[in-house]
Amino acid sequence: MALSVNTNVTSLTVQKNLNKAGDALSTSMTRLSSGLKINSAKDDAAGLQMANRLTSQTKGMTVAIANANNASSIAQTAEGAMQESTNILQRLRELALQASNGDKSNDDRAALQQEFTAKTGELTRIAQTTTFGGRNILDGSFQNQSFQVGADANQTISFGMSDISATSLKGTSSEATVAGTKTSLSASVTGQAATNLGTAAAFKINGVEVTLVAGDDDVDKVVTAITAVTAVSTAGVTASNVDGRLVLTSTDGQAIKLENGDGASGAGALAKVGLTAGTNAPKLAAASSINLNGTDIKFAAGSTMTDVVSSINSASTGVTASLKDDGTLSLFSTKDIKIGNGSTTSGLKELGLDAAAAVGNAPDLGVTKAISQESSVADLSILDASSAQKTIQALSGAIEQIDTQRAALGAVQNRFDSTVANLQSISENSTAALGRVQDTDFASEAAQLTKQQTMQQASTAILSQANQLPSAVMKLLQ
Numbered sequence: 001m002a003l004s005v006n007t008n009v010t011s012l013t014v015q016k017n018l019n020k021a022g023d024a025l026s027t028s029m030t031r032l033s034s035g036l037k038i039n040s041a042k043d044d045a046a047g048l049q050m051a052n053r054l055t056s057q058t059k060g061m062t063v064a065i066a067n068a069n070n071a072s073s074i075a076q077t078a079e080g081a082m083q084e085s086t087n088i089l090q091r092l093r094e095l096a097l098q099a100s101n102g103d104k105s106n107d108d109r110a111a112l113q114q115e116f117t118a119k120t121g122e123l124t125r126i127a128q129t130t131t132f133g134g135r136n137i138l139d140g141s142f143q144n145q146s147f148q149v150g151a152d153a154n155q156t157i158s159f160g161m162s163d164i165s166a167t168s169l170k171g172t173s174s175e176a177t178v179a180g181t182k183t184s185l186s187a188s189v190t191g192q193a194a195t196n197l198g199t200a201a202a203f204k205i206n207g208v209e210v211t212l213v214a215g216d217d218d219v220d221k222v223v224t225a226i227t228a229v230t231a232v233s234t235a236g237v238t239a240s241n242v243d244g245r246l247v248l249t250s251t252d253g254q255a256i257k258l259e260n261g262d263g264a265s266g267a268g269a270l271a272k273v274g275l276t277a278g279t280n281a282p283k284l285a286a287a288s289s290i291n292l293n294g295t296d297i298k299f300a301a302g303s304t305m306t307d308v309v310s311s312i313n314s315a316s317t318g319v320t321a322s323l324k325d326d327g328t329l330s331l332f333s334t335k336d337i338k339i340g341n342g343s344t345t346s347g348l349k350e351l352g353l354d355a356a357a358a359v360g361n362a363p364d365l366g367v368t369k370a371i372s373q374e375s376s377v378a379d380l381s382i383l384d385a386s387s388a389q390k391t392i393q394a395l396s397g398a399i400e401q402i403d404t405q406r407a408a409l410g411a412v413q414n415r416f417d418s419t420v421a422n423l424q425s426i427s428e429n430s431t432a433a434l435g436r437v438q439d440t441d442f443a444s445e446a447a448q449l450t451k452q453q454t455m456q457q458a459s460t461a462i463l464s465q466a467n468q469l470p471s472a473v474m475k476l477l478q
Contacts, residue, residue: 004470004473005470005473008466008467008469008470010466010469011463011466011467011469013466014459014462014463014466015463017455017459018456018459018460018463021452021455021456021459022452022456024448024452024455025449025452025453025455025456027043028445028448028449028452029449031440031445032440032442032445032446032449034440035439035440036438036439036440037437037438037439037440037441037445038051038437038438047437047438050437051434051437051438054430054431054433054434054437055434056151057151057426057430058151058427058430058431058434059151060150060151060152061150061151061423061426061427061430062427063148063151064148064149064150064151064155064423065420065423065424065427067147067148067149068147068149068157068416068419068420068423069416069420070147071147071149071157071159071412071416072413072416072417072420073132074132074137075159075409075412075413075416076413077130077132077137078130078132078137078138078161078409079406079409079410079413081126081130081138081164082138082164082402082405082406082409083406084126085123085126085127085164085402086399086402086403086406088119088122088123088126089123089169089377089395089398089399089402090399091119092116092119092120092377092380092391092395093391093392093395093396093399095112095115095116095119095382096116096380096382096388096391096392096395097388097392098112099112099113099382099383099384099385099387099388099391100382100385100388100389100392101385102385104385106383106384109382109383109384109388110383112382113381113382113383116380116381116382120166120377120378120380121166123164123165123166123169123377124165124166124167124378126138126164127139127163127164127165127166127168128165137161138161138163138164139163139165140162140163140165140168142160142161143160143161143162144158144159144160145158145159145160146158147159147416149416149419149423150423157412157415157416157419159408159409159412161405161409162405164401164402164405165378166376166377166378167376167377167378168376169376169377169398169401169402170374170375170376170377170394170397170398170401171374171375171377171393171394171395171396171397171398171400171401172372172373172374172375172393172394172397173334173372173373173375173389173390173391173393173394174334174335174370174371174372174373174393175332175333175334175370175371175373175390176332176333176334176335176336176337176368176369176370176371177330177331177332177368178330178331178332178337178339178353178368179328179330180328180329180330180331180351180352180353181328181352181353182252182253182327182328182352183252183253183282183305183327183328183329183350183351183352184252184253184349184350184352185253185282185283185284185285185305185350185351186249186250186251186253186254186282186285187249187250187254187255187256187280187281187282187283188247188248188249188250188256188280189247189248189249189256189258189275189280190242190245190246190247191245191246191247191248191273191274191275192245192274192275199214199265200212200213200214200265201261201265201266201268201269201272201273202260202261202262202263202265202266202269203258203259203260203261203266203269203270203273203275204257204258204259204260204261205226205232205237205248205256205257205258206232206236206237206254206255206256206257207257207259208229208231208232208234209229209261209262210225210226210229210232210261211225211261211265212225212269212272212273219241219244219245219246220241222239222246222273223239223240223241223246226239226248227239236250236251236252236254237249237250237251237254237256238250238251245274246273246274246275248275250282253282253305253327253328253352254282254327255279255280255281255282255327256279256280257278257279257280258270258275258276258277258278258279258280259277260277281304281305281306282304282305282327283301283302283303283304284299284300284301284302284303284308284350285301286301287299287300287301287344288303288342288344288346288347288350288351289341289342289343289344289347290339290340290341290342290347290348290351290353291338291339291340291341291342292312292315292317292319292331292337292338292339293317293318293319293337293338294317294338295315295316295317296342296343297311297312297315297317297342298311298342298343299311299347305323305327305329305351306323308321308329308351309321309322309323309329312331318333318334318335319331319332319333319337320332320333320389322385328352329351329352329353331353332386332389333370334370334393335370336367336368336369336370337367337368337370338366338367339353339366339367339368340366373390374394375390375394377394377395377398380394380395
């Protein structure tokens, strides 16, 4: 190598190595001080992009886990309120069952209705005041809400809850009703053979007063006196003389109610014509039967309409019988009622049900279809037995409506739990991957720091010697 003064190639070479060692030393110090292997794009451009993607994912998952936990809390809050609403509906059903029982008077049912109304109001209050973070969740406004449960767009789970107030909770009652007409049964009262009218007498037949004068000892005269009172005929009762006895007969299923009249003339008046006070119900003249839903129900001769009702209700046909205030028979069922004559061909006519058989299209049995009606809980009533029966049916549907929502909430809670567990697992692995990409390996980097420090010191020392090479020319010039 030529010896020159202007160009010191050795020094330049040493300077290059010194700068290289300085740069490497600076990089090692930066990594060790920041704890990051990648501090700028020049460190590792591809690694920087990967690290940023992993950072976005892990941070996003942290938020997604919080979102999922909040959603689960909303579902738990809603289900807790729904549990209490279910308790209220169960209590309402208990009240309806009590009100439907025959031992309850109108006053009893009115008292039960007071609690029923109060509980119904509480249902609505719960729906309107159940909130999460100040937001109503059971008044119908919380519908199809999306919860971000992923680190990227559109990674959501949606759920919502409908209104569970008394006006929105609904149930269906099914009812088939057969209303009978006047029956062909008659009531008959036969008096004693003799009459004893020493004085005037006054008695009442179905509330209509009949007045007899002294001397009307003949049965025919008594019959004439009774017949002359037009109102008695209007009440459906006729009088006749049968073998010297006073006989009163009703029509159209009317009972015969006998009472002594008012005042002095009423004292013992019925006894004077051979009658006794009381109510005589119409009865079947002979054995009869009808067919309800395929079951033949028989009635003995002499059965009253009350006996008929009892026989029908004890036959387990799914049909409930009752008597209206006018004495007509009424049938009720939650399903279709098939009705026809039984082993006797006149049963329907005798009970005033012959029109019901014409309703159907079957040759032997008439069919009255059950009609379904939807009612809200707010519209239900237990003020009478019939309404209570409808209420029992409707409340079962309302309870099922809440149960369906609770089942959906339970499913979505389990889904959120699984989502959180999965997010935690992914976040753990993603964080580990991020660490491998961007974190400094302190053992390796510390060794590199030591190496570069040594190289820098060595380069500095050699650079000092290299800078002295041109001075060797002076020896040649001496």
